[in-house]
Amino acid sequence: xxxxKPKPRVLIPDPRYNDxxxxxxxNNLMWQGKKSTAYRLFYDAMDIIQxxxxxxxxxxxxxxxxxxxxxxxxxxxxxxxATFQIxxxxxxxxxxxxxxxxxxxxxxxxSGKGFAEKLAAELIAASKxxxxxxxxxxxxxxxxxxxxxxxxxxx
Amino acid sequence: MEMINTIGRRKAAVARxxxxxxxxxxxxxxxxxxxxxxxxxxxxxxxxxxxxxxxxSNLYDIKVNVDGGGFKGQAEAVRMAISRALVLLNAxxxxxxxxxKFLTRDPRQVERKKYGKPxxxxxxxxxxx
Numbered sequence: 001x002x003x004x005k006p007k008p009r010v011l012i013p014d015p016r017y018n019d020x021x022x023x024x025x026x027n028n029l030m031w032q033g034k035k036s037t038a039y040r041l042f043y044d045a046m047d048i049i050q051x052x053x054x055x056x057x058x059x060x061x062x063x064x065x066x067x068x069x070x071x072x073x074x075x076x077x078x079x080x081x082a083t084f085q086i087x088x089x090x091x092x093x094x095x096x097x098x099x100x101x102x103x104x105x106x107x108x109x110x111s112g113k114g115f116a117e118k119l120a121a122e123l124i125a126a127s128k129x130x131x132x133x134x135x136x137x138x139x140x141x142x143x144x145x146x147x148x149x150x151x152x153x154x155x
Numbered sequence: 156m157e158m159i160n161t162i163g164r165r166k167a168a169v170a171r172x173x174x175x176x177x178x179x180x181x182x183x184x185x186x187x188x189x190x191x192x193x194x195x196x197x198x199x200x201x202x203x204x205x206x207x208x209x210x211x212s213n214l215y216d217i218k219v220n221v222d223g224g225g226f227k228g229q230a231e232a233v234r235m236a237i238s239r240a241l242v243l244l245n246a247x248x249x250x251x252x253x254x255x256k257f258l259t260r261d262p263r264q265v266e267r268k269k270y271g272k273p274x275x276x277x278x279x280x281x282x283x284x
Contacts, residue, residue: 012196012199012200014196015195015196015198015199016195035194035196036194036196039194039195039196
């Protein structure tokens, strides 16, 4: 158990859209502390989205994130020798970070050339409610729905 | 108006700032600050002190000599030096700049490497025999 709540981190808004959530997303896709590279990849993906959909890429990204965020998840808990999958709501911060990490992970697992390309494709798909990240969210929701009977146990 | 000279430090970087009346030129080691710091997400931190106090940056010329450290440390050293210069210009700027911690020397330094260890804290792999 933690002694006290962690201090919320203050992020600097990103240079293009002035959005701290974008910074969080870029930090999540960064490897080995290479922030410049991470920013370049993200903005390249944004440019590709602009070209393909003719829509505001920032808005497309926001829609994608909204569609990829899970609302509930299941957690395993042992009660009387049997393990139950107990559904529980997720708090707002964790929702965001889960959505981001899924988008990035499934973009990496896509086939294609170059990460910017793959990220753009995954974001466009997710903004339409398709793609592996959104599928993952729906699976999570389905698991929670199926185990609804155990919801009263509380983790 | 005479020249205002201040110093800012961060990690291993030292920045000396010379602020005069002028037209908004910011020269870092003889180059424009946008050329010296090509990383877009770093550039903003140089102008942050001006934005914080809502001061037009095109009334002043800034010449910076910055030495040591990496680009992040240098940028934040410059930011600290500029903030200090602005406080000398007008003491009312102290509060907003202090709230953003632009006037506080960040005391975090690289921890020294210890003998018997490959890094400061990391241990060699343990082998029972």
